[in-house]
Amino acid sequence: MASSSSAAASQQQHETVPDDHYRVTYEEIHEQISRSARLMRDQFRPDVLVPIMGGGMIPARVLRTFLKVPSEVDSSKKRNIPIQAIGLALYEEVAGTSAESMGREVIRTQWLDEGTFKRSHHAKQPSPSGAGAAGGLLGKNILIVDEVDDTRTTLQYAYQELLADVQKGLAALDPAQRAALPPTRFAIFVVHNKHREGGKKGVLPLMAGQGEGWKLEDQKVGQDGVGEGVWYYSADETGDCWVDYPWETEDILEHNRLATLAKKLGVNTGRPPVKET
Amino acid sequence: MASSSSAAASQQQHETVPDDHYRVTYEEIHEQISRSARLMRDQFRPDVLVPIMGGGMIPARVLRTFLKVPSEVDSSKKRNIPIQAIGLALYEEVAGTSAESMGREVIRTQWLDEGTFKRSHHAKQPSPSGAGAAGGLLGKNILIVDEVDDTRTTLQYAYQELLADVQKGLAALDPAQRAALPPTRFAIFVVHNKHREGGKKGVLPLMAGQGEGWKLEDQKVGQDGVGEGVWYYSADETGDCWVDYPWETEDILEHNRLATLAKKLGVNTGRPPVKET
Structure with a gap:
């Protein structure tokens, strides 16, 4: 009995965590994404997911489960919304980088697939020709997905570059094609928004006034056919x-x-x- | 006491599962992938992951954790191997499909990103120019990733089309460039290989003799610079x-x-x- 209770005491003593990391389980993240998806379904109504690889891959796949829409073939069924992945990395994560450029710059490892996406049957209507790489994104509610908003560097890059591609694509349309399209809107979803003590390095034009009661129609749309600012969703907030x-x-x-x-x-x-x- | 024990009995009675589905947890899949990764690290040594979206996204992201390689910038660190996602769907999963073509044909929703990947610093050496969409894949050990090998239709499509792109890319090189490249090899990883009662619809040229003791060098390489057949890994086997x-x-x-x-x-x-x- 003595040795058993001493073992228990020893067990008790060793019940400490080895570091100050915040550990999240698959189940917690799945549930957090479920709650965020409910809000996004009511509000932003995403048409297409753009995960930033690698971090956005798992959140985007789970999100897709909660963002199904009625099938256009058989309205008793639901269909998945399309995914168009992009690969971004900070220089430090890839090989063959000089020491001085590490961690400072975002590079693309995969970008929109010109051609395939806009030809695929995911499009509600065939995309206008001549719209470039972003053809499949025009007139859509585009949800960029990543795991964490830390320095915001990668998210700023993704948003700016996708926006530029969309604007270029819209500008290449003739006025009748452009008029036939609904607005193109951008939102960002991250599992965690990290409150950094030094603030964010990257900047996003967060949509002013986005709140629980907001609807898609409350967002202003610019002359270029693009919603002004970017919707922002995080499943949870963390400290630094x-x-x-x-x-x-x-x-x-x-x-x-x-x-x-x-x-x-x-x-x-x-x-x-x-x-x- | 009577009502409490009757509640317990009733609880006991209701402990049944509602259907015959095989339910797998995140943790089980994570551990299965870990075990498969160990074998693949010893054997196939993947250079690049090609997840088939949406199913391959989560397995590929978890796999990446277990397939890190030493950084070429700082050998005390590890780097992630690159990911190049492709999107495939059976007609039934997408909108705007006629009833008769549903479920029979594979369509692309995203394919290799011509240009970006081969320019990125993931490449051990800059890829030869003129190699087309598969430029970043030439001379690599390419691991195609999906969640389940069911009918094998999608996997057959992915393998055949990637192989064709690689062969085209290799054929476009001049002989000196081609000679400088290591062989290009293909493998498939799925979480579950499903034993279908009616057999598989799709066909894959599974590499003959692949076993525990096999090494990469045991695979024959064709005149075209491509390893013959496809390596095949499944983390687990299931019934139909x-x-x-x-x-x-x-x-x-x-x-x-x-x-x-x-x-x-x-x-x-x-x-x-x-x-x-």
């Missing part, structure tokens, strides 16, 4: 901490154990600091 | 049953509860039928 995603861990059972333990101990909650008023 | 993936469920906690319950009851194990000898 290290977030460990389940898909990045080599030992998922240990990851989950530490996530549960941290909750029990009330540490590494990921919460942003309470604002002083 | 309905597989419910966690990312496809709207209620992840209920999904996990039913997965645990099925295990407890010893039903819906997903096991293929035992072969009669």
